[in-house]
Amino acid sequence: MATKETTLISYPMAGGEGEHSYSQNSNFQRGIVEAAKVFVNLAIEDMLEFSSISSRTCNNTFVIADFGCSTGSNTLIATQNIIKAVKQKHQSQCPNHPPLEFQLFFNDHVNNDFNTLFRNLPPSREFFAAGVPGSFYNRLFPKASLHLGHSSSALHWLSKVPDEVMDVSSPAWNKDSIYCSGVSKEVTKAYVAQFQNDMERFLNARAQEVVGGGLLLLTVAGQTERSIPSQTYGSLMYDILGSCLAEMVQEGLITQDKLEAFNIPTYNPTIKEMEALLQRNAYFSVERIESSPAADMVPLMGSSLIQPLSKLMRAAFGELIIEHFGDNIVDSVFERYPKKLSEILHDLKDKQKNLNIFVVLKRNSSKA
Amino acid sequence: MATKETTLISYPMAGGEGEHSYSQNSNFQRGIVEAAKVFVNLAIEDMLEFSSISSRTCNNTFVIADFGCSTGSNTLIATQNIIKAVKQKHQSQCPNHPPLEFQLFFNDHVNNDFNTLFRNLPPSREFFAAGVPGSFYNRLFPKASLHLGHSSSALHWLSKVPDEVMDVSSPAWNKDSIYCSGVSKEVTKAYVAQFQNDMERFLNARAQEVVGGGLLLLTVAGQTERSIPSQTYGSLMYDILGSCLAEMVQEGLITQDKLEAFNIPTYNPTIKEMEALLQRNAYFSVERIESSPAADMVPLMGSSLIQPLSKLMRAAFGELIIEHFGDNIVDSVFERYPKKLSEILHDLKDKQKNLNIFVVLKRNSSKA
Numbered sequence: 001m002a003t004k005e006t007t008l009i010s011y012p013m014a015g016g017e018g019e020h021s022y023s024q025n026s027n028f029q030r031g032i033v034e035a036a037k038v039f040v041n042l043a044i045e046d047m048l049e050f051s052s053i054s055s056r057t058c059n060n061t062f063v064i065a066d067f068g069c070s071t072g073s074n075t076l077i078a079t080q081n082i083i084k085a086v087k088q089k090h091q092s093q094c095p096n097h098p099p100l101e102f103q104l105f106f107n108d109h110v111n112n113d114f115n116t117l118f119r120n121l122p123p124s125r126e127f128f129a130a131g132v133p134g135s136f137y138n139r140l141f142p143k144a145s146l147h148l149g150h151s152s153s154a155l156h157w158l159s160k161v162p163d164e165v166m167d168v169s170s171p172a173w174n175k176d177s178i179y180c181s182g183v184s185k186e187v188t189k190a191y192v193a194q195f196q197n198d199m200e201r202f203l204n205a206r207a208q209e210v211v212g213g214g215l216l217l218l219t220v221a222g223q224t225e226r227s228i229p230s231q232t233y234g235s236l237m238y239d240i241l242g243s244c245l246a247e248m249v250q251e252g253l254i255t256q257d258k259l260e261a262f263n264i265p266t267y268n269p270t271i272k273e274m275e276a277l278l279q280r281n282a283y284f285s286v287e288r289i290e291s292s293p294a295a296d297m298v299p300l301m302g303s304s305l306i307q308p309l310s311k312l313m314r315a316a317f318g319e320l321i322i323e324h325f326g327d328n329i330v331d332s333v334f335e336r337y338p339k340k341l342s343e344i345l346h347d348l349k350d351k352q353k354n355l356n357i358f359v360v361l362k363r364n365s366s367k368a
Numbered sequence: 369m370a371t372k373e374t375t376l377i378s379y380p381m382a383g384g385e386g387e388h389s390y391s392q393n394s395n396f397q398r399g400i401v402e403a404a405k406v407f408v409n410l411a412i413e414d415m416l417e418f419s420s421i422s423s424r425t426c427n428n429t430f431v432i433a434d435f436g437c438s439t440g441s442n443t444l445i446a447t448q449n450i451i452k453a454v455k456q457k458h459q460s461q462c463p464n465h466p467p468l469e470f471q472l473f474f475n476d477h478v479n480n481d482f483n484t485l486f487r488n489l490p491p492s493r494e495f496f497a498a499g500v501p502g503s504f505y506n507r508l509f510p511k512a513s514l515h516l517g518h519s520s521s522a523l524h525w526l527s528k529v530p531d532e533v534m535d536v537s538s539p540a541w542n543k544d545s546i547y548c549s550g551v552s553k554e555v556t557k558a559y560v561a562q563f564q565n566d567m568e569r570f571l572n573a574r575a576q577e578v579v580g581g582g583l584l585l586l587t588v589a590g591q592t593e594r595s596i597p598s599q600t601y602g603s604l605m606y607d608i609l610g611s612c613l614a615e616m617v618q619e620g621l622i623t624q625d626k627l628e629a630f631n632i633p634t635y636n637p638t639i640k641e642m643e644a645l646l647q648r649n650a651y652f653s654v655e656r657i658e659s660s661p662a663a664d665m666v667p668l669m670g671s672s673l674i675q676p677l678s679k680l681m682r683a684a685f686g687e688l689i690i691e692h693f694g695d696n697i698v699d700s701v702f703e704r705y706p707k708k709l710s711e712i713l714h715d716l717k718d719k720q721k722n723l724n725i726f727v728v729l730k731r732n733s734s735k736a
Contacts, residue, residue, distance in 0.1 A: 015483075061510035101510040105498060110489070114482045115383075118501040121478070128509055130473060130498040133486040141496055142429035142469040 013070045014315045015113025023072040023116055025315040027308065029153045031295055032356055033078045036152060036219045039290065040078075043217055043360040044085040044148075047287050050093050052365065053147055053213035062086055062100045063147050064127075065209075067136040067202075068154025069106040071116040078152055079104055082217070083127060086148070102127035107140055109133070135159060137201040141209040149206055152219040158265040159198045162190035165263050178242040179264040182230035195267040199277050203361075207283030212365030216284060222291065222357040223268040232352045233294070236344070237313060238264060244336040253332065254325055262324050264317065274357050284361035293353040303345060310338040381438045382683045383481025391440040391484055393683040395676060397521045399663055400724055401446045404520060404587045407658065408446075411585055411728040412453040412516075415655050418461050420733065421515055421581035428466075430454055431515050432495075433473040433577075435504040435570075436522025439484040446520055447472055450585070451495060454516070470495035475508055477501070503527060505569040509577040517574055520587040526633040527566045530558035533631050546613065547606040547632040550598035563635040567645050571729075575651030580733030584652060590659065590725040591636040600720045601662070604712070605681060606632060612704040621700065622693055630692050632685065642725050652729035661721040671713060678706040 013022030064082060069075035083102050090100050106117060110133040121129055134140050136151070137159045164172035165187055172186035180191035206216060223232050245262070248254050269277075271291045278286045298305065314334045321330050381390030432450060437443035451470050458468050474485060478501040489497055502508050504519070505527045532540035533555055540554035548559035574584060591600050613630070616622050637645075639659045646654045666673065682702045689698050 061513060063510075103510050103513070110486050111483075114486060114499060115479075118478050118482060118499075121501065128500075128507070129502075130500045131482060131486075132496075132498045133489065134497075139496070142431075142471050145429060145471070 012109050012112045012319055013072075014318050015071055015116055017116055020311070020314050020318060021072075021116070022070050022315040023120070025308070025311040026070070026072045026074055028294075028312055030074050030077065032153055032219060032221075033074050035292065035295070035356060036078070036217075036358060037081050039288075039358045039360075040082060040150075040217055041085045043215065043288060044082065044089055047360060047362060048086065048089050048148075048215060049213060050090060053211055060098075060101055061103055062090075063103045063105070063145060065105040065107055065132070065141065065146050065149050067107050067149060067151040068157070069108050069112075069117065071113045071120070073120060074152065075106055075117070076120065076122075078150060079106075079127075082148065082150060103130065104128065105130050105132050105141070105146075107132040107134070107136055109135060137198055137205065139205045139208060143208050144211045146206075146210045147214045149210055149214070149216045150218075151216075153221050155199065155202065155218060156221040156266045156268050158191075158194050158267055159201070160194070161263040161265045162194040164190040166261060174263055175260050178245065178259075178262050179235070179238040180230070180267055181235060181238070182226060182228045188226070191267045192269075192273065194265075195269055195273075196277055200281070203278075203281045203284060207281075207363065210363040212363050214363045215287075216359070216361040216363075218357075218359040218361070220274065220357045220359065221266075221268055222274065222355040223270055224293070224352045224355050225270055227352075232268065232354050233348060234268060234354050236348060236351055237309070240337060240340045240344070241313065241317065241333070243340055244333050247336060248329065248332065253329060258325060264320065268354065269357070271355070271357055274359065278359065278361065282364075284363055286359070287362050288360040289357065291355050291357045293355055296349075296353055298345070298348045303342060306338050306342050306345065310334060310341055313337060380477050380480045380687055382686050383439055384484055385439075388679070388682050388686060389484070390438050390683040391488070393676065393679040394438070394440045394442055396662075396680055398442050398445065400521055400587060400589075401442050403660065403663070403724060404446070404585075404726060405449050407656075407726045407728075408450060408518075408585055409453045411583065411656060412450065412457055415728060415730060416454065416457050416516075416583060417581060418458060421579055428469055429471055430458075430468045431471045431473070431513060433475055433500070433509065433514050433517050435475050435517060435519040436525070437474040437476050437480075437485065439481045439488070441488060442520065443474060443485070444488065444490070446518060447474075447495075450516065450518060471498070472496065473498050473500050473509070473514075475500040475502070475504055477503060505566055505573065507573045507576060511576050512579045514574075514578045515582045517578055517582070517584045518586075519584075521589050523567065523570065523586060524589040524634045524636050526559075526562050526635055527569070528562070529631040529633045530562040532558040534629060542631055543628050546610040546627075546630050547603070548598070548635055549603060549606070550594060550596045556594065559635045560637075560641065562633075563637055563641075564645055568649070571646075571649045571652060575649075575731065578731040580731050582731045583655075584727070584729040584731075586725075586727040586729070588642065588725040588727065589634075589636050590642065590723040591638055592661070592720045592723050593638055595720075600636065600722050601716060602636060602722050604716060604719055605677070608705060608708045608712070609681065609685065609701070611708055612701050615704060616697065616700065621697060626693060632688065636722065637725070639723070639725055642727065646727065646729065650732075652731055654727070655730050656728040657725065659723050659725045661723055664717075664721055666713070666716045671710060674706045674710050674713065678702060678709055681705060 014020050017023045066075050066079050104127045114131045132140050164170040165174040172190040174187045245259050249256050249259050318330055382388050385391045434443050434447050472495045482499045500508050532538040533542040540558040542555045613627050617624050617627050686698055
């Protein structure tokens with residue numbers, strides 16, 4: 001049961017509660033949490049069966065884990081909504097039992113800012129809270145100790161940049177882009193393989209931890225279809241980041257080699273890819289899989305989107321940039337970002353909106 | 369089950385890993401952990417009965433919580449020693465069962481530096497780790513969810529300064545001292561009552577959380593006997609701190625009123641007080657209670673004690689001083705401290721050594 005982190009890199013969201021923090025710049029992810037509420041409530045109402053998950057549960061404790069919680073209030077909104085739905089289901093299904101006690105585990109990388117997360121917990125709360133440091137691609141909990149696992153906007157973060165993408169001698173060497181832009185077939189293949197491998201690791205680890213009959217509720221940042229080049233909002237955001245960095249190479253602030261070696265370790269699956277991957281897994285049955293496009297903020301907000309979007313990019317990718325380039329260029333990158341974003345904001349309307357994929361998995365009781 | 373923290377103050381040990389951190393200045397507490405090892409090992413060997421604590425445990429998970437873990441390596445040394453002892457006992461008592469999985473909960477105040485604690489966890493470890501923020505005088509875990517609770521050098525921290533001690537109109541107003549020095553009978557009475565009240569809260573909360581047959585292993589910083597004035601190492605350390613602050617009143621750096629309102633919320637019980645208190649509790653049986661004087665470092669280390677002792681005082685009480693006086697005097701206090709300590713170091717040899725009280729409690733199976 002030894003857990004090992006050494007082979008995994010980790011990219012925490014920016015900590016604290018200051019101007020550049022994830023805590024203050026995660027409204028877009030909050031929108032996703034809000035959008036998932038109805039889906040989550042229905043999943044719990046329809047698919048959670050207290051009689052089948054464990055005799056213990058009807059009596060006392062219901063254990064929930066949020067994988068990739070970060071520091072902010074989104075994890076609280078999501079998990080408190082889950083608690084409310086589980087309570088309602090329990091009251092209707094086990095009317096003669098005493099109320100459940102809830103234990104909530106908040107998981108993220110070891111260098112996530114758990115101090116800020118803990119300070120954000122409501123002082124008076126109806127759950128027992130715990131933080132769990134470590135990559136969710138590894139085991140994090142004892143066998144059969146969770147009743148419900150949740151993850152929102154986290155599983156598109158890979159455990160690492162695919163090896164081939166950083167290998168100068170490989171056809172998948174990602175010389176001309178900083179992410180999986182879809183332009184190179186080989187690069188895409190490497191990213192897809194890494195995503196599949198990571199999702200399998202995630203599901204295999206959770207299969208050990210979730211009790212038979214327990215649920216996994218996942219919201220994954222996906223894409224409508226794979227296109228060449230990628231046509232999503234997200235890809236445009238990454239393109240702008242790449243263009244800021246390229247400009248800094250021109251100005252001699254960073255080297256061309258350093259830029260070529262920089263890759264963002266995220267992959268947005270299509271719903272077909274997710275389905276295929278989930279169907280292959282022997283431990284969980286796919287109870288439901290749905291998708292909906294992310295809300296289109298451009299017509300609503302226009303140029304007032306520029307600052308919050310730029311800040312979100314810094315909160316999410318600032319640490320990754322510091323890790324790769326050192327901490328002396330990050331201010332400059334994100335001074336350029338809003339300028340470049342404002343130049344091409346009108347292009348966003350022709351892009352595919354990102355896709356949120358909602359998945360409900362139930363742990364089989366039969367498989368060990 | 370709602371937990372509330374608002375009425376409790378909290379005094380974290382200094383965070384981080386820098387010069388003034390608790391993590392770098394807790395060698396004395398480590399000595400206590402080392403001294404307790406034999407006691408802990410014997411307690412587990414003699415008093416842990418897998419057959420009586422729960423049928424689940426023989427099969428899979430053993431859950432341990434450390435109450436008042438702080439940030440450093442002491443909690444890891446203590447808990448890894450516990451894991452080793454539990455493993456050995458399990459192998460001898462349940463030879464045909466698969467090995468246990470361990471889940472370790474690290475508890476301290478919400479403003480403890482959990483980030484540093486998590487970074488200090490060994491990357492490859494034989495337990496699943498979680499941090500639990502909140503006062504251990506409240507409920508922190510679901511009912512019957514712990515098999516073993518541990519606390520070392522933490523329970524002498526009260527939940528608050530006793531009210532009377534801060535009340536100018538009370539005979540227990542602690543005008544002339546910054547702690548329970550033993551000089552005023554009324555002050556002592558108020559501190560003793562607070563300690564009793566807090567220990568009862570601790571035991572009542574743990575009674576809900578620890579399974580029948582589960583153990584509490586406590587090391588409490590006590591005193592040999594109550595004397596007037598207090599004659600321990602610890603009281604001399606506090607007297608020096610008081611004298612630094614009094615000097616700063618003389619220099620006009622802090623006001624007399626502010627000093628009079630400052631009180632350290634700790635109490636060191638005698639073994640008789642602990643025994644009486646524990647015997648009154650209906651939920652736990654007292655399996656063993658022993659004490660041993662803290663190691664006498666003065667003859668061993670002489671004046672080389674001055675810097676580490678002064679740093680320990682800053683790591684442990686710096687945050688409390690900042691909380692009360694603001695953050696602009698703390699450097700000055702601890703510039704004075706080693707000078708004053710060096711002047712009276714020779715007096716230490718006439719003082720009682722502090723007493724470590726080791727307690728083994730077992731949760732009754734009969735009481736709800």
